[in-house]
Amino acid sequence: MTDFLKFSIPGKPEYVGVVRLAVSSIANRAGFDIEAIEDIKVAVAEACNNAILHGISDNCCNFEVGCFLENDRLIIEIEDKGHGYNMNEYVAPDLCNPKEGGLGIFIIKTLMDEVEILSNTGEGTMIKMTKYI
Amino acid sequence: MTDFLKFSIPGKPEYVGVVRLAVSSIANRAGFDIEAIEDIKVAVAEACNNAILHGISDNCCNFEVGCFLENDRLIIEIEDKGHGYNMNEYVAPDLCNPKEGGLGIFIIKTLMDEVEILSNTGEGTMIKMTKYI
């Protein structure tokens, strides 16, 4: 049986902490250990940062975080109806040559078991991440 | 300017803790002091309990928590599409003669500055509570 939680959050840096706390509490409830809870928290926060900084860049509207608790996994979807981007232009960071930006998606993919991104320029972005318990 | 957050939460006791944490974090963000944050947390939890225990009594569906952050106040609405009740039959607790139940709405009204309840049998319940900063 799946439990479903959904959060609608203003697209402002001030509220990422609220999402982080809520998601940690859900992951704890789902039975993850401390390290996995931390991984999920960081990954979700990175996706929220992207929704806020790149998606809805002008604080105008809310974005959504959906959490699906299944028996063996937690699935989290972060969705914004913002600018979107051309995913073909995404370049993974060169870890030998660190730059100030460009680590978010890389961190998400490293910490979560499965990550899917859908983005369309002008329409928005949805990132779905799964962690197995 | 109003910031708006909305949570959709499964109608199960397991998730009241998630709402409590999220709402504490929002109240902290809004600038309330520790005692007021605690008041808001308790009041919201009581309303969630009611939605879960009396509204959606069979764990079947989600209920919603909406938070409106205004300059001088935080408004929180807890809404379930559950059984509803006849508010004319509500009896305030007799504090000289304590009983096991019946304290929830009394506690909410004591801790929050303004409380409005709308309920219709068979349709559900909405409780709106305001605390000034």
Next chain:
Amino acid sequence: MTLKIESIFNEKSNRWIVQIIGEMDVLTSKELREELIRIFNEKQENIILDLQGLNYIDSTGLGVIIGAYGRLKEKEKEISIINPKQNILKLLTITGLDKILIKQN
């Protein structure tokens, strides 16, 4: 969100001392209900709830304590609270439960 309960019967003062640690809410308070019934069945003596480690209580938690208060009263025994934190004392005060549950001395 967890609740830990530790009950010890104090032979010297002839009463139960129950330490309640964590958070007592709609999810966890039935554990206290069961524990209070169990120990009172084992030995029908007064019960002291030590709330030093309790960080949170809601009306379901208060209801469990009121329920125990009623059951003990029938047997002419008492349940009382010591060491409540500020936030919990506030709830006891607004509901008037401080008067029956907290001993003045």
Next chain:
Amino acid sequence: MTLKIESIFNEKSNRWIVQIIGEMDVLTSKELREELIRIFNEKQENIILDLQGLNYIDSTGLGVIIGAYGRLKEKEKEISIINPKQNILKLLTITGLDKILIKQN
């Protein structure tokens, strides 16, 4: 969610020691950016970031440290990290930043 930064110039070892306490994220990390620019303008010496009190960092926080690393390198100075907690060390390791920011000895 708060960040506290305390910078002290250690005359003996001729370097900055910057204590970072709390959480460094999209909301707070610009405070560190400004502080690192300020102190390096004041005295162009090596910087040690003491992360003993840092509980959380995200990619914007890491970006601020990488930015400072670049600026210091131009002046042939170094920034390095000591005492990261387990969760923060994990992020430094997966991004390869441990190799340039944590001194092996």
